[in-house]
Amino acid sequence: MLKYIEELRNKLHHHNYLYYIKDAPEISDIEFDQILNELVSLENKYPQYFDANSPSQRVGSSLSNSFKTFNHKYRMYSLENSYSLEDLVKWNERIEKNLGKNNLSFSCELKLDGVSISLSYEKGLLKKALTRGDGIQGDDVTENIKTINSIPLKLNRAIDYDFTIRGEVIIEKKDFAEMNKIRERNGDTKYMNPRNTASGSIKLINSLEVKKRPLKCYFFQIISENYNILNQTEALNLVEELGFKTLKTNRFCKNINDVFDYINYWDKRKNDLNFEIDGIVIKVNNLGYQKDLGYTSKFPRWAIAYKFATERAETKLIDVEYQVGRTGVVTPVAVLEPVLINGTKVKRASLHNKDQIEKLNLHQNEYVFVEKGGEIIPKIVGINKEKRSSDAKPVMFSEICPCPIQSNLVKIAGEAQHYCVNHKKCPPQILGRFKHFISRKAMNIDGFGIETIERLININELKNFSDIYALSKQKLISIDRMAEKSAQNLLTAIKNSISQPFHKVLFSLGIRHVGETVALNLVNNFKTIENLMNADFDQIISVNEIGDKIAESLIEYFDDVENREEIQQLKYLGLCFNIRNENKSNTLNNLKFVISGTFQEISREDLKSMILSNGGSVSSSVTKNIILIIGENVGPKKISKADSLGIEKLTYDRFIAKFKL
Numbered sequence: 001m002l003k004y005i006e007e008l009r010n011k012l013h014h015h016n017y018l019y020y021i022k023d024a025p026e027i028s029d030i031e032f033d034q035i036l037n038e039l040v041s042l043e044n045k046y047p048q049y050f051d052a053n054s055p056s057q058r059v060g061s062s063l064s065n066s067f068k069t070f071n072h073k074y075r076m077y078s079l080e081n082s083y084s085l086e087d088l089v090k091w092n093e094r095i096e097k098n099l100g101k102n103n104l105s106f107s108c109e110l111k112l113d114g115v116s117i118s119l120s121y122e123k124g125l126l127k128k129a130l131t132r133g134d135g136i137q138g139d140d141v142t143e144n145i146k147t148i149n150s151i152p153l154k155l156n157r158a159i160d161y162d163f164t165i166r167g168e169v170i171i172e173k174k175d176f177a178e179m180n181k182i183r184e185r186n187g188d189t190k191y192m193n194p195r196n197t198a199s200g201s202i203k204l205i206n207s208l209e210v211k212k213r214p215l216k217c218y219f220f221q222i223i224s225e226n227y228n229i230l231n232q233t234e235a236l237n238l239v240e241e242l243g244f245k246t247l248k249t250n251r252f253c254k255n256i257n258d259v260f261d262y263i264n265y266w267d268k269r270k271n272d273l274n275f276e277i278d279g280i281v282i283k284v285n286n287l288g289y290q291k292d293l294g295y296t297s298k299f300p301r302w303a304i305a306y307k308f309a310t311e312r313a314e315t316k317l318i319d320v321e322y323q324v325g326r327t328g329v330v331t332p333v334a335v336l337e338p339v340l341i342n343g344t345k346v347k348r349a350s351l352h353n354k355d356q357i358e359k360l361n362l363h364q365n366e367y368v369f370v371e372k373g374g375e376i377i378p379k380i381v382g383i384n385k386e387k388r389s390s391d392a393k394p395v396m397f398s399e400i401c402p403c404p405i406q407s408n409l410v411k412i413a414g415e416a417q418h419y420c421v422n423h424k425k426c427p428p429q430i431l432g433r434f435k436h437f438i439s440r441k442a443m444n445i446d447g448f449g450i451e452t453i454e455r456l457i458n459i460n461e462l463k464n465f466s467d468i469y470a471l472s473k474q475k476l477i478s479i480d481r482m483a484e485k486s487a488q489n490l491l492t493a494i495k496n497s498i499s500q501p502f503h504k505v506l507f508s509l510g511i512r513h514v515g516e517t518v519a520l521n522l523v524n525n526f527k528t529i530e531n532l533m534n535a536d537f538d539q540i541i542s543v544n545e546i547g548d549k550i551a552e553s554l555i556e557y558f559d560d561v562e563n564r565e566e567i568q569q570l571k572y573l574g575l576c577f578n579i580r581n582e583n584k585s586n587t588l589n590n591l592k593f594v595i596s597g598t599f600q601e602i603s604r605e606d607l608k609s610m611i612l613s614n615g616g617s618v619s620s621s622v623t624k625n626i627i628l629i630i631g632e633n634v635g636p637k638k639i640s641k642a643d644s645l646g647i648e649k650l651t652y653d654r655f656i657a658k659f660k661l
Helices: 001-019 027-047 055-059 085-099 173-185 194-201 207-211 233-242 256-272 288-294 353-362 429-438 449-457 465-470 473-477 483-498 502-508 514-524 529-533 537-541 548-561 561-572 605-612 636-645 652-659
Strands: 067-072 106-112 115-122 123-132 135-138 161-170 216-223 251-253 278-286 303-306 312-322 327-339 344-350 367-371 378-381 410-412 419-420 593-597 617-619 626-630 649-651
Touching: 001 055, 055 561, 085 256, 085 288, 085 636, 106 233, 106 256, 115 636, 123 135, 123 649, 161 194, 173 194, 216 233, 233 429, 251 256, 256 278, 278 288, 288 626, 312 429, 327 353, 327 367, 344 378, 353 378, 410 561, 429 449, 465 561, 473 483, 502 514, 502 529, 514 529, 514 605, 514 617, 529 548, 529 561, 537 548, 548 561, 548 649, 593 605, 605 617, 626 636
Parallel strands: 593 617, 593 626, 626 649
Antiparallel strands: 067 135, 106 251, 106 278, 115 123, 115 161, 161 216, 278 303, 312 327, 312 367, 327 344, 327 419, 367 378, 410 419
């Protein structure tokens, strides 16, 4: 019976591929459904033959998805943006110089305006689907992705290697219009745009509902350690051969002038497409060159996104509001009469600071020009002075904090922003500090929602970070919408956060100018919180990459008696405020390292921690007295500089072996 069930599964996989990928069906929908119904019946009768990748699993489930978070095997980087052909010329010159090559060829692809996903296949079967997330971690949406018919659960041919493949989930324009027709007919609010609808769809908790959405996925990258592919053009051909949808508009460009032609062609025709795009992706075609160019901390050096001219809209300024960040920075925000830009309803735009308001010569209730380009936040780029009322009054930057306490704002010399100095009682700052404390890169308390934090602050259950560790299940359950299971999960996450290392605890305190790297270097140098709290200005600035501003901020923070008392309370609760003895050694004393590239064996953050916990220090600059630890995709400039200075270069394995770590 198992053999017959497998035959039915393979038959359905084959016809699914013909219908959704090749657009060349060989059987009718009725015949397909008959085979599927027979398979479902047999799988119900013989549950021991269950297969997660069976075509029957596309139908979805009414069970709630929990969306657990997993690390990406290969980091999903963002793309550097360009806004003119001149930007592309400079980018091309830069990479040609780095490679020492001229007349590079490129792969050009339309940049779909959808939701990026990363799929893992093992032995030809779909194993996991992750959202992009922050590029390092993503949400597991495998069950929802299985409902998209154009994504193969099983490859249409056997291969002897595993791989990761990336694509963009979209809703095409015609399908989106039809969805809104149905919603309008039913008296429901229409969806705003295809991208947001696609994004919301793959995160629905009920995969049966996802199945109803007309989602499609087009793929643009395949990654494997075992395939023999030389360039992006071959990679895209392989993607299609394996049964995945690719855009027919992809083009090989033999030089940068071909790239310009491709851009100009689609700039005139982009509105004729049946899907939304927000630019062109240009990639160095040669995969070997891609590896040589490597990555910055944010982008691949071998790829860039060209953004079409941004859509500009005119709308009315209703008001100017002010937002307060966790460190007290006050940012003016324009409240606008809602206007559609690139399919998105824009109601707010950043005004950055007082200087920007004065530069725009902004007046009350006047008409402004708004753009939404590469930035997520729209911006005001001009004023329609012809529509300005003769009695319109200039917008005056508020010198008072918008919070209920209304403290005076101050501007620090050399900085553009104004600050609210009432750090202790300003509600937005308090909320911002708690949000920072629980964040993934700090104490990593998963499941602690912002609404929950706000409620706890409002009922005076959260005043200091230490109050988090005194929360009880009964207290959490008493908060609206906090279920018992959610409360228990949150308490478990709070308990687990106590094991966070010293540098993460220091970072979580939210001391101004103390980022992750600064926290690591401080911890490595001072070893204990007592040493750091008692250090003077000269001792602090002697630490690698610590300047005057950071030193002044630290001294101001630790001079505050309440801050010292809170640290003692957190220490009493078990949080780590020293480099634990079991991790300490002097193996790397007086040695400075620069980490470059990506590593399969360890994350860069864990490698930093290893160096610091063994007495070494970490720098971001290649100088004469460092050791360079190199992984994959190392920038050629760092290698070149290291070679010119005669600096020692170590792979991760050689680093471990040399220092016996």
